[in-house]
Amino acid sequence: MTGSPGSALIPPGEVETPCLVIDHRAVRHNLARTATACGGVGRLIPHVKTHRAPWLITDLMDQGVAAFKTATPAEVEMVLAAGAREVLWAYPSVNPRAVGRVLAAARRYPEARLSALVDSRPGIDLWRAALGTERPPRVGLRLDIDPGLGRSGVPMGREARALAGELVEAGLFAGWHLYDGHLHDPDDGKRAAAVGQLATDLMAFVGDADPDPAADIVVAGSYTFDLWPPHACLRVSPGGWIYSSLRHARDLSHHEWRQGAYVLATVITAHGVSATLDAGLKAVGSDLPLAERFGWPNGIMDMTEEHSVVGGAGETPGNRVLLTPGHACTTAYLYSEAWVLGLDGGWQKKRQMGIER
Ligand SMILES: Cc1ncc(COP(=O)(O)O)c(C=O)c1O
Helix, strand or coil, rough: CCCCCHHCCCCCCCCCCCEEEEEEHHHHHHHHHHHHHHHHHEEEEEEHHHHHHHHHHHCCCCCCCCEEEEEEHHHHHHHCCCCCCCCEEECCCHHHHHHHHHHHHHHHHCEEEEEEEEHHHHHHHHHHHHHHCCCCCCCEEEEEEECCCCCCEEEECHHHHHHHHHHCCCCCEEEEECCCCCCCCCCCHHHHHHHHHHHHHHHHHHHHCCCCCCCCCCCCCCCHHCCCCCCCCEEEEECCHHHCCCHHHHHHHHCCCCCCCCEEEEEEECCCCEEEECCCCCCCCCCCCHHEEEECEEEEEEECCCCEECCCCCCCCCCCEEECCCCCHHHCCHHHHEEEEEECCCEEEECCCCCCC
């Protein structure tokens, strides 16, 4: 059918729809492209929010990825349980329970390195109290810098310098973190200029403020990771590349990433000029405008919890269609298992984290 990526990516037999379909070969291809683009797999600390799949943590480690970025305590737990040696909890929480949970996970895996973000004095105080006197030796705190995204972090300046100084004094300083998710201009040149300026500012700030000139710096997402200069202390943390998305195909085609995640849906009703699919808001991420939530040549007319109404004639109830999500991250987390097309061409159902935090 039109708009569908092809029947090779449809799991065999009577699988229940909607379901998540992962193409492992595409993920491996995307890893190779991403590692090359950032100057080597050692510079990569991929965000796991995109997939939340323990089997992919293991697979990425087998391919040389040594460190992972996470957003929630459940992701930290999952990554450590999968055997990762380094995890960054990229969330400046001031919630004692969340901090306690992450710290408990770190204590269960004392051989792994864990760094967490702080961007305020209450955050530092909370961590210091939670760590107490028996600190796990491999736990440290990173100062989160706000590069203009306006979400978390402190702007480069006096306050950032003072907070970093406090971390050093407390023996907890693990480096810097900066996420530049606001730099997503589809024009490569404009993006490169913005990243260049930001990198210059950051290096000047860190050079001046950094108590440890060799401190680790983690920056960037999928739109910018290849534009940061190859500084020896700098690692990059894109995540969306793992499954890529329609937006990447439009804006970041130079990476030649392949689509790695789809939703298999069934046409339940056909009306002549439109059809209804069994994949609605609970099956496809809904953080983008309606028209961009998944690829459909004749447009998406409506989406409700369990239904999508799409344009176009010629559909028949029972037709199965593979939908390419506009944003794979917010689609993948809707599923606690996925059909995975393996490297050997065989299919397996694999567990992954669903929406839990
Ligand atoms: C803090 C942080 N780092 C890295 C990423 C990965 O960015 P991307 O999804 O563009 O790869 C995200 C994504 O939301 C993020 O929030």
